[in-house]
Amino acid sequence: MNGPFDFTLALGDDALIAAQRLAEWTTRAPEMEEDIALANIALDQLGAARLLLSYAGELESAGRDEDALAYLRDDREFRNALLVELPNDDFAVTMAKLFFLAAYQLPLYSALAGCADERLAAIGAKARKESAYHLDHGALWVKRLGDGTEESHRRMQAAVDQVWPYTHELFAADPAAPVDPATVRTAFDEVVGPVLAEATLTQPDSAWAPAGGRAGVHTEHLAFLLAEMQVLHRAHPGAKW
């Protein structure tokens, strides 16, 4: 990432792909209340994605609006971190992804709210309130599952172990960006550590740090997600919906 366009696009892609994955839970959640909660979070992410992609399109000045960016790029052109494109897997994996993502987005959006770019600052100010709710929700489930039954503890620990390596990419240094993601790592660690401890979970110390999303080198999963997401839009070039 460098410069406001790449940065804005990357954040927009994070939010868009996160929304797409969360929305996959609709009609499938473990409780009706949770179906509603996950849809809410998906809607928040989708809302942030629309603001960010629209603004990225303006920064680019190439005539691409939010839909052109969302529907007419292939996976090599997406800039989201790998974490958000990982399959949902079981509910514990989804909650691990949600919790880590929110613990990154909250300080990032908070810092963004104070940045010099007025548009980004406004988006950050709106999104950070939503992220605070996402973080509470994710943390609550991490604790419930971590400190619930033996089965849920086993699954939650496995989920944390599986998702944790993908968190490192979120904080790759980018001093030229409106907010350098490396600067929010401390805030992330300060939130994540105590929640995992309270949840009786072990914080992994794996050195493995898969990356590539910000450069468009994704996992094999993203292309399948996009094939489904984009199929209708692409089948009708130029149509209005």
Next chain:
Amino acid sequence: MNGPFDFTLALGDDALIAAQRLAEWTTRAPEMEEDIALANIALDQLGAARLLLSYAGELESAGRDEDALAYLRDDREFRNALLVELPNDDFAVTMAKLFFLAAYQLPLYSALAGCADERLAAIGAKARKESAYHLDHGALWVKRLGDGTEESHRRMQAAVDQVWPYTHELFAADPAAPVDPATVRTAFDEVVGPVLAEATLTQPDSAWAPAGGRAGVHTEHLAFLLAEMQVLHRAHPGAKW
């Protein structure tokens, strides 16, 4: 269906979608030998699909080749029976689909081998040999699973119950077709009954007979299958591969 074009297209679509589903097992089968066997059957179906779709394109005389027919129609234009588009689910469901499909295709292709249309007769003559192998393979697994363990019996019976209603559509009368599918129902019943009995399975007597595939009214599954199958071809209009 009516007339050679619709008939040929329907048979080609049956084979194509069956191949696509069977190929989903590649790298996932319960044994390495079975991975190879399922790939073989998928290749046979794909081979038949290519012959049938190419010939359908010629009958239509609108300049569509096998790839135009496979990749550039949407689900409402596909004419396959619903049976072949159903998700693979567990291995028992896949074997139920394979067994019933082969028990239909074998007498159908055999009759086709003697029909007046030389091209269809040649395709039928080639495909019926392959169908005979598919039928043996499917029947063997139906018996192994039906008369294997308690668990496998339970799963195989559930699979037969789930798939059986979709067999009726295969035999919908079409007196104008090169071979009227209704005329091969007896041959199907004569094969299926004894195998199910030997497998200690109960033949369902459900009156439910879902249909619509031959008219392009499919299940919700087909559009997802096509989204994935067609994504790359459609992303590069006019390209050669």
Next chain:
Amino acid sequence: EDLAAYFTEVVDAEQKIEPRDWMPDAYRRTLIRQIAQHAHSEIIGMQPEGNWISRAPSLKRKAILLAKVQDEAGHGLYLYAAAETLGISRDELVQLLLDGRQKYSSIFNYPTLSWADVGAIGWLVDGAAIVNQVPLCRCSYGPYARAMIRVCKEESFHQRQGYEILHTLAHGTPAQQAMAQDAVDRWWYPSLAMFGPPDGDSTHSAQSMAWKIKRFSNDDLRQRFVDMCVQQAGILGLRIPDEDLRWNDERQAYDYTQPDYDELMQVISGNGPCNRERMAHRRAAHADGNWVREAAAAYAAKRAGQKETVAA
């Protein structure tokens, strides 16, 4: 006797029966059955439209659809809560649905085959639901009447969204127009069937009318729906797939072709295109969520234990 007389008096006076009031057993059973069926319909009804969230053709439409399906989950929750005031728990009701012992609206057993189906469901299915449900806002049972007021408000919003989807398609490319017409062709008769069998064949109706649970006959409501749709279809520029549809000056209403009630009975009895898959999907989601619900309960119990320990 006094209680029964009081009940009748309240109902006749168009006032509300409340949970604490005495009510006839049959009234309670009828309401539980009807409210539960309605709640189950909201939950199962999330599936056909939910099928298109991942593929919505613009981000704006995706957001609207996701919010709509979420609203349906919300309606399910209010309605289960209304049913609970009659002395049955949500868990029991959910189990009755999963066991196939209570029904949901048969309309949700049809597949959504294109994006235009999302529009057609909004326009026709939500439209029919509103015609059915608006009178329920005056139902004699207070909690149900109040839930319906909220549901109807949101449903009419959904109906407008569906109408707008179809309007955009009907004024779009030829492929979009064809998609819209195809959806209306497939959803028209199933929507007419939502009003139930013709009055002659309808059971329970007289008693429900007397109890002011039901206020209009199936055929009256169906006619109202047809008349409303004909007008809107004209604006949409879409054809209603009924060759015999025409204005009857004498009746001051449209003559129309009845839906295939044999088909309706088949679908109700379990043999619609998607009955098995809708139920399998719901059962799988419930089963897959077991360990999560157990964990939440265990966690809550531990917390409650800790608080007691602290308090003691």
Next chain:
Amino acid sequence: EDLAAYFTEVVDAEQKIEPRDWMPDAYRRTLIRQIAQHAHSEIIGMQPEGNWISRAPSLKRKAILLAKVQDEAGHGLYLYAAAETLGISRDELVQLLLDGRQKYSSIFNYPTLSWADVGAIGWLVDGAAIVNQVPLCRCSYGPYARAMIRVCKEESFHQRQGYEILHTLAHGTPAQQAMAQDAVDRWWYPSLAMFGPPDGDSTHSAQSMAWKIKRFSNDDLRQRFVDMCVQQAGILGLRIPDEDLRWNDERQAYDYTQPDYDELMQVISGNGPCNRERMAHRRAAHADGNWVREAAAAYAAKRAGQKETVAA
């Protein structure tokens, strides 16, 4: 002593050791490790290409790819059979793979991100495999040598298919050309790393050379591969992503940049982009198939029982 002398004599005379012959324990262990790793590589190697079967862009390409991935399963089977002649069962070997106690080639821990990757795997990965494997057709252990003859024949067919995919893309639309170049850019260095660490860091090599299991050093094979690719890349019209690649007249070979061996060590130690997913996929397939294998065994046992009863 006689046995050991006979063994050495046979090996030195370029003749074959056969399963019934005496052989040193270390020779047996080395072969088992190497053949098993090779067999596992075929099985795990099905995944990256298998990833594109459902999306192959023409029916012809779909058939070719499906047949190729099927061939890999076949290679896995011959190789497990060759290993079995050394006194270990396929089930044991599969378990060693699933437990992570035996390895497979690290190249399969990279993702296939586009259709061109299928071409690049055929051209570069199968190409490298052939350079590695052709000398194994003369391996001192008979069953392995014979398996390799068959494998190499099919591999060279696969390599030509991969080359042809890239050729078509490189002569196609600009988007296809870009796709082809991108794939070569990503697969070049991982393919070079397939020959293992530089000779100085390679363990076991001297002993394997003496036993005629290995015939050329890692660096010799790598050089042979580079020289072959440079020529072919020219015909393809694709650029090898190495700015320092140039002909060295003195060495009569190309100078080239070494792959990042630290990255190779990371991938070997489990930290490649897809190690976890490849293993999880294989373990899940194995676990999901348990009930099927159990059923087949139970059915076979019943049949055997029936035959005995009939015979008795």
